[in-house]
Amino acid sequence: MNFDLSSTQLTLQQNFQTFGDMLGQRIASSEVVGGSVTQLFDTGIWQTCCDAGLLSILLPVDRRSSRTPDYTLNLPDEPLSILDAVIAMEGFGQGCHSNALAFALNTHLWTVQHTIQSYGNEKQKGDLLKRLSNGELIGCHAMTEPDIGSDPASMKTTATRAANGFVLNGCKCFISLAPVSDIIVVFASTNPDKAKWGISCFIVNRHSQGITVSEPTEKMGLEAVPMGTITFDDCHVPESALLGSEGAGIGIANASLEYERCCLLASQIGRMQTQLASSIHYARNRIQSGQSIGRFQSISNRIADMKVRLETARLLLYKVASLKSRGEPAMMESAMLKLLVSEHFLQSSMDAMRIHGGLGYIRDGGVEHDVRDSLGGVLYAGTSDIQRNVIAGMLGL
Numbered sequence: 591m592n593f594d595l596s597s598t599q600l601t602l603q604q605n606f607q608t609f610g611d612m613l614g615q616r617i618a619s620s621e622v623v624g625g626s627v628t629q630l631f632d633t634g635i636w637q638t639c640c641d642a643g644l645l646s647i648l649l650p651v652d653r654r655s656s657r658t659p660d661y662t663l664n665l666p667d668e669p670l671s672i673l674d675a676v677i678a679m680e681g682f683g684q685g686c687h688s689n690a691l692a693f694a695l696n697t698h699l700w701t702v703q704h705t706i707q708s709y710g711n712e713k714q715k716g717d718l719l720k721r722l723s724n725g726e727l728i729g730c731h732a733m734t735e736p737d738i739g740s741d742p743a744s745m746k747t748t749a750t751r752a753a754n755g756f757v758l759n760g761c762k763c764f765i766s767l768a769p770v771s772d773i774i775v776v777f778a779s780t781n782p783d784k785a786k787w788g789i790s791c792f793i794v795n796r797h798s799q800g801i802t803v804s805e806p807t808e809k810m811g812l813e814a815v816p817m818g819t820i821t822f823d824d825c826h827v828p829e830s831a832l833l834g835s836e837g838a839g840i841g842i843a844n845a846s847l848e849y850e851r852c853c854l855l856a857s858q859i860g861r862m863q864t865q866l867a868s869s870i871h872y873a874r875n876r877i878q879s880g881q882s883i884g885r886f887q888s889i890s891n892r893i894a895d896m897k898v899r900l901e902t903a904r905l906l907l908y909k910v911a912s913l914k915s916r917g918e919p920a921m922m923e924s925a926m927l928k929l930l931v932s933e934h935f936l937q938s939s940m941d942a943m944r945i946h947g948g949l950g951y952i953r954d955g956g957v958e959h960d961v962r963d964s965l966g967g968v969l970y971a972g973t974s975d976i977q978r979n980v981i982a983g984m985l986g987l
């Protein structure tokens with residue numbers, strides 16, 4: 591068993607890290623306006639990512655954008671494997687301090703693009719994948735409703751058959767990127783009598799009649815990823831909006847959740863690496879009572895724990911991504927990974943904040959936002975409780 595990355599993988603990861611670092615510097619200078627931090631989704635930075643090829647990593651060269659970029663990630667002609675994709679996105683997270691940007695890109699990539707790529711017919715893929723990767727379109731993934739979150743099988747949004755298509759009614763909430771989206775991958779029941787087997791999945795134009803998207807919801811972290819509520823009020827969609835077959839929605843949701851839980855948090859592992867390096871640097875250089883604080887065991891123990899969390903998270907990421915690269919099922923493994931990485935990132939962010947003392951608490955310190963951002967990770971794509979339920983269920987409990 592060889593745990594080393596190949597030279598190609600190391601180069602790929604380094605390219606993404608350098609790119610992330612460059613963007614991070616642009617964000618640092620654009621986010622502070624008039625002394626306060628602006629928390630806006632930056633379309634210019636999104637476009638730079640698309641132009642560089644970041645949202646094309648899962649596509650073959652003939653489906654990618656033909657624009658000439660200012661910066662290129664030097665992707666191979668073939669799509670990256672799932673393992674190489676997470677290695678690349680880990681590098682991005684290591685370079686880019688904005689968890690929000692990494693989360694927005696990963697959400698778009700894994701819950702929208704990858705879902706359409708896996709289940710779309712040739713017409714849907716031909717129309718959408720290039721435009722989703724070149725920045726023309728932004729997508730969001732709408733599952734959660736005001737009355738159902740952890741139990742999507744009970745969803746209330748309906749899609750009723752009508753002339754030449756379906757009519758959607760219902761409400762989806764906490765949807766990342768909804769306020770800036772152009773298309774919505776939405777789940778709705780086409781046959782409520784069949785419960786979860788009656789759920790279907792649709793790709794809907796967000797500008798269709800009968801759709802209202804709220805203003806961005808204020809939240810405690812990941813501020814630059816706008817989140818909103820989507821209301822469907824007699825929204826007519828054509829038959830061609832159906833993704834996969836009628837009633838296949840729960841299968842699509844579960845399969846896409848498996849990829850989401852495997853891949854979405856790869857950039858957080860990169861961020862944990864940077865967080866560890868900056869905590870070590872601070873612990874070596876901050877002097878209290880005549881010695882560096884790193885010499886106090888209370889500080890060095892925290893740093894040792896951060897290192898252990900990082901290494902275990904990364905090992906599990908590579909294991910699960912290897913399974914998905916080979917097309918193998920990994921329901922339990924991806925739930926374990928999601929649980930482990932999200933909780934570890936939260937815990938390490940708390941440790942980094944304590945190590946930095948008061949500096950860790952103030953906005954300018956560049957440390958506190960990880961605490962706020964990491965909290966979202968223990969909720970989205972299934973809370974930690976739900977991951978434990980999945981693991982226990984797979985163990986026959």
Ligand SMILES: Cc1cc2nc3c(=O)[nH]c(=O)nc-3n(C[C@H](O)[C@H](O)[C@H](O)COP(=O)(O)OP(=O)(O)OC[C@H]3O[C@@H](n4cnc5c(N)ncnc54)[C@H](O)[C@@H]3O)c2cc1C
Nearest residue numbers: 731732733734738739740764765766966969970971973975
């Ligand atoms: C930053 C962020 C981004 C998000 N982005 C999206 C998005 O893009 N698209 C989308 O559809 N949704 C999104 N969500 C919503 C997210 O998926 C839900 O919030 C989550 O699934 C939990 O659902 P809920 O909020 O309704 O909580 P509930 O399901 O009501 O759960 C409340 C509490 O009860 C616990 N609980 C519930 N059921 C069980 C059970 N069976 N066993 C044990 N404990 C249980 C939960 O763990 C939780 O602690 C996002 C959420 C956040 C925070």
